[in-house]
Amino acid sequence: MVDSGGLWTPPEDELGEALQTAQVLIEEGRADEAGPYQQRVIELARERAGDRPDHYEAKHLMAATQYELAGSLNASGRHEEALAALHEAQLGYTELSDAGVLDATSFLADVRARRAMTQAHRGFGATAVLEMDGAVIAYGQLVGGENGIQHQPDFARVLAMNALILRRYGDPDLAVASADAATQLFLQLADQINASPQSLSYARYLCSSTAVSADIHAAEGRLDLALEADEIGLSTADTLADSESATDLRTLVSALTRKGKHLGIVGRLIEGETCLRTAVATDPETAARVSEELDRGIPPSLTTALENAEIKLGPYEQYYRLLALSEPAPGMTLATVSGRTDPESAAVRATELAELVRPMLVHDTETALTLGLEAHYLFAISSERESHRMRYETSTYAPIWAQVLLDISEAYHAAGRTELALDLAGWSAEVATALIPFTMTDGEVKDLAGACYRHHGDLLAATGDFTASQHAHDAAAQLQH
Numbered sequence: 001m002v003d004s005g006g007l008w009t010p011p012e013d014e015l016g017e018a019l020q021t022a023q024v025l026i027e028e029g030r031a032d033e034a035g036p037y038q039q040r041v042i043e044l045a046r047e048r049a050g051d052r053p054d055h056y057e058a059k060h061l062m063a064a065t066q067y068e069l070a071g072s073l074n075a076s077g078r079h080e081e082a083l084a085a086l087h088e089a090q091l092g093y094t095e096l097s098d099a100g101v102l103d104a105t106s107f108l109a110d111v112r113a114r115r116a117m118t119q120a121h122r123g124f125g126a127t128a129v130l131e132m133d134g135a136v137i138a139y140g141q142l143v144g145g146e147n148g149i150q151h152q153p154d155f156a157r158v159l160a161m162n163a164l165i166l167r168r169y170g171d172p173d174l175a176v177a178s179a180d181a182a183t184q185l186f187l188q189l190a191d192q193i194n195a196s197p198q199s200l201s202y203a204r205y206l207c208s209s210t211a212v213s214a215d216i217h218a219a220e221g222r223l224d225l226a227l228e229a230d231e232i233g234l235s236t237a238d239t240l241a242d243s244e245s246a247t248d249l250r251t252l253v254s255a256l257t258r259k260g261k262h263l264g265i266v267g268r269l270i271e272g273e274t275c276l277r278t279a280v281a282t283d284p285e286t287a288a289r290v291s292e293e294l295d296r297g298i299p300p301s302l303t304t305a306l307e308n309a310e311i312k313l314g315p316y317e318q319y320y321r322l323l324a325l326s327e328p329a330p331g332m333t334l335a336t337v338s339g340r341t342d343p344e345s346a347a348v349r350a351t352e353l354a355e356l357v358r359p360m361l362v363h364d365t366e367t368a369l370t371l372g373l374e375a376h377y378l379f380a381i382s383s384e385r386e387s388h389r390m391r392y393e394t395s396t397y398a399p400i401w402a403q404v405l406l407d408i409s410e411a412y413h414a415a416g417r418t419e420l421a422l423d424l425a426g427w428s429a430e431v432a433t434a435l436i437p438f439t440m441t442d443g444e445v446k447d448l449a450g451a452c453y454r455h456h457g458d459l460l461a462a463t464g465d466f467t468a469s470q471h472a473h474d475a476a477a478q479l480q481h
Helices: 014-027 035-049 056-075 079-098 105-122 125-143 148-169 172-188 190-194 199-219 223-243 246-265 269-282 284-296 302-313 319-326 343-363 365-384 388-392 394-414 418-438 443-462 466-478
Strands: none
Touching: 014 035, 014 056, 014 199, 035 056, 056 079, 056 105, 079 105, 105 125, 105 148, 125 148, 125 365, 125 418, 148 172, 148 190, 148 199, 172 190, 172 199, 172 223, 190 199, 199 223, 199 246, 199 284, 223 246, 246 269, 246 284, 269 284, 302 319, 302 343, 302 365, 319 343, 343 365, 343 388, 343 394, 365 388, 365 394, 365 418, 388 394, 394 418, 394 443, 418 443, 418 466, 443 466
């Protein structure tokens, strides 16, 4: 929903009508239809702002509507345009913050969270995990602040989004921790949320958090917790389905399928079959998709990957230090990668994880990829938080980061996961750029930076972006001069 932050009141004219229509469509689960109305709101607000740099009401309306437009574009599968809209929203909120007329912390966190979901839709899962990590941390700080109570429903929403992304691209142990925390918070805030104009949107996020909880608890053999999450999710989805939205109906079918599968596992066959028959009769395509996803299982957790590495490679010295990453750092809750350790230690632990990746690629690709992704996440968090090691010992840590990105990007590409491979290749090219000052005196670093640029260029060409591919290959060639 477009939140005015107290800066403006929706006008009673064409702009107000367009704004109201878009919001009604979003609440009804028809976000893909809201785009044209949102575009009109942006046009009219821009006209009203005109050449007045101090027309903050119109500027805030534009930023808020760009944010909502990104959601509508995502619902229509137009993810590149959604990223452009989110960039405009971020610029708008930053301008308002710099002008001192708005505390934009929550708005910028929301932009980051929606950008994470957009990147996940594109298959750029590594970027999505890190974007969402930042959004969760920002909301965690807001909830701990003076007006923390008012931010709690949105903290639950962001935790639910975080769980969805970690379910696909991160550690399932982190995903289920985030999902369980979101569900618990939604239930605690039920009265407040039910009285909110955004109650339907929050209910949809509750369904997504219970789905992640149920999937992972069931996969780990915790069927009692899985069925508890199923029950909450199914009850909520059943209420949502009254909206007659196709999206909400699919959510109900997903919940029925999930519960049916889990009832079957615990031996309650008749109840399970009833759920599955109802799901298939309502929407066979959605039921089949959810069944296939459940049959695929979950990726290995960091703990499992470390145990697998010890089995395949034999005992290794850093095992217990790395295993400690499965417990939250002091003062942190373990629902994000950044909750594993402090920024300084993150670079060291990432290096220790990276040492395992190449040997494991020979024995167990899935385990190697889990270890490589976790190494990347820790390097990226240490870099973003501007740790001493990443700023002043770049020549030590950046080559290790670049090499692990190159290795796992190549492995994902070989496995047919082109989007994630391209995402990681883009990161490797960025790290290669940080290596340029060291290429003058270190031939190995020069070769590594060139390999990162060329690999990124090859993947860009494979996906049809020939202009960007040429730029990447040109950057590699420049290193030879």
